[in-house]
Amino acid sequence: MIFFKLDSIICDTPARAFVKNVKSHNGYFGCDKCAQQGEYLSSRMTFPLDTCSIRTDESFAQKHNEEHHQGPDPFQGLNVGMVSQFPGHYMHIVCLGVVRKLLNIWLSGALRFRLPASIFNRMSDCLTGLRSYIPLEYARKPRTLREIDRWKATELRMFLLYIGPVILPSYLDTNIYQHFMLLFSSIAILVSPTLSSLHWQYAETLLRMFVTHFGQIYGKEALVYNVHSLVHLAQDVRLHGCLDNISAFPYENHLQKLKKLVRKPEHPLAQMLRRFSEQNTQQNKIPDRTSVSLKKPHFVGPVPNELASRRVKGQYSQMVSDQWTIKVSTGDNIFVIAGDIGRIHNIVECHDGIYLVNRRFSNKSVFFTYPFSSDFLNIYSVSQLSEQYLSAKACAVAHKCVLFPHRGGFVSMPIQHSVKH
Structure with a gap:
């Protein structure tokens, strides 16, 4: 029961x-x-x-x-x-x-x-x-x-x-x-x-x-x-x-x-049950699946000096986790890292973990003031991307953001709705 x-x-x-x-x-x-x-x-x-x-x-x-x-x-x-x-x-x-x-x-x-x-x-x-x-x-x-x-x-x-x-x-x-x-x-x-x-x-x-x-x-x-x-x-x-x-x-x-x-068109419910059964069987054959997967390896991304000394295992353009997907391409490369808004330029796997190579926006100000200040929702106007490449562990990422161009700069907005559908 x-x-x-x-x-x-x-x-x-x-x-x-x-x-x-x-x-x-x-x-x-x-x-x-x-x-x-x-x-x-x-x-x-x-x-x-x-x-x-x-x-x-x-x-x-x-x-x-x-x-x-x-x-x-x-x-x-x-x-x-x-x-x-x-x-x-x-x-x-x-x-x-x-x-x-x-x-x-x-x-x-x-x-x-x-x-x-x-x-x-x-x-x-x-x-x-x-x-x-x-x-x-x-x-x-x-x-x-x-x-x-x-x-x-x-x-x-x-x-x-x-x-x-x-x-x-x-x-x-x-x-x-x-x-x-x-x-x-x-x-x-x-x-x-x-x-x-x-x-x-x-x-x-x-x-x-x-x-x-x-x-x-x-x-x-x-x-x-x-x-x-x-x-x-x-x-x-x-x-x-x-x-x-x-x-x-x-x-x-x-x-x-x-x-x-x-x-x-015939027997749609039976078809769905068979496909679910096949998927469950495949998942049971792979008991050691990790929650993070790295995709699209490459060799041309920026690697800061502090990472070069950590014995780099590989560079990637995409990382998929339970929370979100990180890419180095426009639309999926803006995240809040250690309280700053940064753009991801490379994903580096080292022997002690996965690091995100990023550049931070130097200028950050509130975007609107009515009916309250936009920083209440972590929404900011940002500009002037730093030239310095920094590295941060993937676990340091707090939010994924949407970045839209606006009046010579950008507006950064954390993804508000639930994406775990």
């Missing part, structure tokens, strides 16, 4: 309403986190209030708000928290919901918010120009804004957490940009396993500010379900941990692995 405890049920908004047998998000009492009665404006259901009585597992079980329920509780008797164990799904609410809505407003919304065609084209060129700077943790590279309707959730997440804060100051009004930064800053906190546990209340305050200003800037009719749901995200993080703990991104990413296991 196998005993397990249900932690959370992750599904998008329509599926959550169907599974719980409650009103849909476009109904008058469609919010499954609070009892706010929606307001029908401009042919859409809106939720203009950011404070309302919060639903609890007990109030749901006792049906305090009868208008919210469509019928009997399907989970009755199973000891499942019908509110607490159904967290908001940030892949759909934030990425596919609010971020896409903002982009569509700027690109094709009302004339007072719409960007001119010249800026639209410049933004698209800027996005495609950043393709070489994207680390391999992102399988999808930036596409033009003309393809916004085909952007996947990972592309929208990349725009929110990395690209948007860097490129938008050049194209948006200051107030609009600062409003976007409220969303970026709060989600950056909630997606971090460390910061989310310490500062979820601060993130909740920022999200409430974002929702309030959203209605003031874009109108009350823009306060649809996805925008309103932002005010409840922090409470879900308080209960379940960072946003990646309650995200469908791992499932979506794993689908591509499952698809590759299927060779023909």
Whole structure:
């Protein structure tokens, strides 16, 4: 017998309403986190209030708000928290919901918010120009804004957490940009396993500010379900941990692995089981696998004098570990090493360990100051790469970073989202 405890049920908004047998998000009492009665404006259901009585597992079980329920509780008797164990799904609410809505407003919304065609084209060129700077943790590279309707959730997440804060100051009004930064800053906190546990209340305050200003800037009719749901995200993080703990991104990413296991349309499940069995057999034959592998040997990289005396065994262009992949090529060679931001130029294996040959950026300053200083998220403007080659053991690496060109220098941002999918 196998005993397990249900932690959370992750599904998008329509599926959550169907599974719980409650009103849909476009109904008058469609919010499954609070009892706010929606307001029908401009042919859409809106939720203009950011404070309302919060639903609890007990109030749901006792049906305090009868208008919210469509019928009997399907989970009755199973000891499942019908509110607490159904967290908001940030892949759909934030990425596919609010971020896409903002982009569509700027690109094709009302004339007072719409960007001119010249800026639209410049933004698209800027996005495609950043393709070489994207680390391999992102399988999808930036596409033009003309393809916004085909952007996947990972592309929208990349725009929110990395690209948007860097490129938008050049194209948006200051107030609009600062409003976007409220969303970026709060989600950056909630997606971090460390910061989310310490500062979820601060993130909740920022999200409430974002929702309030959203209605003031874009109108009350823009306060649809996805925008309103932002005010409840922090409470879900308080209960379940960072946003990646309650995200469908791992499932979506794993689908591509499952698809590759299927060779023909007949009996797909049997095919996947056979491939898994073959993989397990191969792994059992190699009991001495290490967590670090060195790839692409070469003989032309820089080797500082202190390493030459350590009896060099080999030089490599790529190192793969359980945490990340390190390369000497653009996009995967920027890391925080001993508190400094450095660019990796060589990977050297010596008899006493693996060393990273790197050069550090001499100038480091905060990148933004609103709604707080960027050093809180370890985001910096950097410039002037030192000419001196230094060496550091691979275990000294603290974070992998994304480095984007910006106004004659660069912006360094640690990878915020979980990459262990």
